[in-house]
Amino acid sequence: MNRLPDSAQEMPLVSHLTELRTRLLRIVGAVLLLFAGLFYFSQEIYALVAAPLRAYLPIGATMIATGVASPFLTPFKLTMMVAVFLSMPIILHQVWGFIAPGLYQHEKLIAVPLLISSILLFYGGMAFAYFVVFPIMFGFFASVTPEGVAMMTDIGEYLDFVLTLFFAFGVAFEIPVATFLLIWVGIVDVASLRKSRPYVVVGCFAVGMLLTPPDVLSQTLLAVPMWLLFETGVFFGGLVKKRDTEQREVIEPESEVQPNAPPYP
Template identity: 50%
Template sequence: MSDAGPGESPLIEHLIELRARLMRGLLGLGMVLLALLPFSRALYSHLATPLISQLPDGQSMIATNPAGAFFAPLKLTFFTALFIAVPWLLYQAWAFVAPGLYAREKRLALPLLASAVTLFYVGCAFAYFLVLPAVFHFLTTFRPDVIAITPDAGAYLDFVLAIFFAFGASFELPVAMVILVLLGWVSPQQLREGRGYAIVGIFVVAAVLTPPDVVSQLMLAIPMCFLYELGIQAARWLVPRKQPASEP
């Protein structure tokens, strides 16, 4: 029976640490989910407000299958718990990888991680408070009178979650630009020179990610243009800090 190699013990320790971090992350997510379950109906009612406020008086949502009215609030509760627990989950991931990073990498990773989480939350809030009311107002205003809007509860939830993900992910643009500059793939000067191409690409991405209406497309494309400029300024600020590390 052969003895364990010198590299097996550290590997086993890393696997045990990874399992512990995963269990802690899932435990935190489960606790948040259990705390939110009693408020499932209230959460869905709150999420439906941007659409219900645009419907005629007395009109509400429907469920096209018997279980739809039950599973839609539960699905929303799970995603809300995941949304709230993201900082805790990211902390567990950070605590696992941080010991293997250099001091400079830690100094750069922490602000980038915090900025990514904050921008994702800002994107979702922007979508809920500004984009959804404008989109539903546009869609309900220009519909023919012979068409009655009777939205399905599950389809509405999928639509809103897709909007949240699209805006939350799109608001990560400055972080992605800074990472590309830090990796040396592009420079701030190249980002400035490619501004015209980037704006065209932003409008194409907005057209793909948003519903087929001009309101949501503009409300995604215009903030992304400002975020592109913010990414250039953030990259310019970080470049002087990167140069000394490349010297011998």
């Protein structure tokens, strides 16, 4: 058997690496372009993100900056993260362009809605954290502040705190997509997931305990949506699995051979 030259054997790998590098450069370029456009508004962006906490600060209290460079570096860091979050559709599009050639047609039909829903769910999780969780949580923190203690939060610590929650809720809202994929691929079935529902509920509260501040309120605000999103993924995963089964039954011809049937006359 003739052996292909080494250059011909390495060419597919080299081409994949070249395409990967190109798409990574596009992602970095998109993030930097968005960052360049948003940097002028970095102070306004930070003021918008800090609004849920500032609304519950006592009269006369303000946020503080304990680091020398914090007034500049903190809005800079936030603007960079906002650029990454806003470029998420571009990032996922580049990822999709890299893996799409290796997928079958029926896999592509499922993958495109999953990508779109992943983006919307991630943004939905961040919006839920900002508009629902932050006001409740910061209002609770302000109400339990001991008398004689001034509630004045460092801007750097606040940014790390809210970015963690944004990421936690964004990832948590991806649970329907993950559950759907597990069912669709066949790793688990709907019946098994429904039987494991009590363990899932406990796991949601455990994740909420790890990803949120040490208070029951914020843990519950993360755990309950995670459980509801899990149920949503199980529901839609069951519908698609049932439809695929029905389509296979229609397409695949059933064998009607009867071994003990008498011969024709």
